[in-house]
Amino acid sequence: MRETSRLDKFKQLLAGPNTDLDELRKLSWSGIPKSVRPMTWKLLSGYLPANVDRRPATLQRKQKEYFAFIEHYYNSRNDEAHQDTYRQIHIDIPRMSPEALILQPKVTEIFERILFIWAIRHPASGYVQGINDLVTPFFVVFICEYIDQEDVDGVDVSSVPAEVLRNIEADTYWCMSKLLDGIQDNYTFAQPGIQMKVKMLEELVSRIDERVHRHLDGHEVRYLQFAFRWMNNLLMRELPLRCTIRLWDTYQSEPEGFSHFHLYVCAAFLVRWRRQILEERDFQELLLFLQNLPTAHWDDQDVSLLLAEAYRLKFAFADAPNHYKK
Numbered sequence: 404m405r406e407t408s409r410l411d412k413f414k415q416l417l418a419g420p421n422t423d424l425d426e427l428r429k430l431s432w433s434g435i436p437k438s439v440r441p442m443t444w445k446l447l448s449g450y451l452p453a454n455v456d457r458r459p460a461t462l463q464r465k466q467k468e469y470f471a472f473i474e475h476y477y478n479s480r481n482d483e484a485h486q487d488t489y490r491q492i493h494i495d496i497p498r499m500s501p502e503a504l505i506l507q508p509k510v511t512e513i514f515e516r517i518l519f520i521w522a523i524r525h526p527a528s529g530y531v532q533g534i535n536d537l538v539t540p541f542f543v544v545f546i547c548e549y550i551d552q553e554d555v556d557g558v559d560v561s562s563v564p565a566e567v568l569r570n571i572e573a574d575t576y577w578c579m580s581k582l583l584d585g586i587q588d589n590y591t592f593a594q595p596g597i598q599m600k601v602k603m604l605e606e607l608v609s610r611i612d613e614r615v616h617r618h619l620d621g622h623e624v625r626y627l628q629f630a631f632r633w634m635n636n637l638l639m640r641e642l643p644l645r646c647t648i649r650l651w652d653t654y655q656s657e658p659e660g661f662s663h664f665h666l667y668v669c670a671a672f673l674v675r676w677r678r679q680i681l682e683e684r685d686f687q688e689l690l691l692f693l694q695n696l697p698t699a700h701w702d703d704q705d706v707s708l709l710l711a712e713a714y715r716l717k718f719a720f721a722d723a724p725n726h727y728k729k
Contacts, residue, residue, distance in 0.1 A: 413439040419455030428656040447655040469573035501556035528590040533635035541575040597634045629693035671712040
């Protein structure tokens with residue numbers, strides 16, 4: 404019953420005439436019902452306007468703009484100047500998950516276009532491994548509007564009309580761009596944003612749970628060895644896709660969700676494995692555990708607990724030294 408009333412609230416907000424984005428964020432923080440998630444994400448990411456009447460025209464304009472990028476840039480992928488970028492993207496995509504999705508040729512092509520065009524249009528960072536993962540949640544959420552698929556890992560695009568796929572590709576490009584605008588220093592040369600966030604994570608954990616921190620330190624496990632990927636891929640390599648999607652509901656509702664709040668989520672995530680970490684007395688085993696955390700069976704409930712803990716930490720450490728407030 405509660406779910407239906409929540410869904411009704413979402414539908415009312417989205418129907419406009421002007422969606423109250425603050426209300427939408429409040430509502431979305433604790434998860435967005437599947438049927439309204441595509442539209443909600445497009446609004447929360449700043450891709451579509453709050454005004455209902457302006458949405459169709461905005462959508463059309465942005466989609467056209469993206470198609471023009473394809474015309475303009477995509478043929479240059481074999482040019483001397485860009486072939487390294489294209490080659491790297493081409494190598495990285497098949498290594499992504501979920502495999503069942505990524506290895507569909509149509510999907511591979513879409514991801515290659517999105518990533519190549521983004522890289523060419525953002526020369527300050529260009530393409531960096533990790534950016535490729537950020538395409539998946541948007542693409543899967545937007546495509547689920549057109550296919551009835553309970554399991555997001557098994558999405559099959561073969562039944563989706565080409566026209567629809569084209570539009571989903573454009574929407575995915577723009578939403579991913581909006582997300583990357585907020586965390587681009589993660590991906591510029593030498594990835595200073597990530598180096599800094601890993602350092603902040605270490606400092607945060609040393610204050611939240613000194614025992615865990617000392618244990619890692621005593622066994623010479625460096626945070627960069629496991630947490631680089633947590634920052635670089637926004638925990639996507641540590642969690643099932645369905646959990647990432649639920650996590651992103653909150654990240655898009657929280658101010659600086661993908662940068663500042665993500666830090667607290669990573670801290671909560673590390674401490675969540677406290678017992679197993681403290682039991683492990685071997686460097687090799689510890690690192691292996693931290694690089695392969697047992698989350699395969701996680702569901703929304705696990706993510707909700709993680710988020711609640713991160714939220715608690717954010718407030719508990721709100722008086723932390725200034726660099727947490729960045």
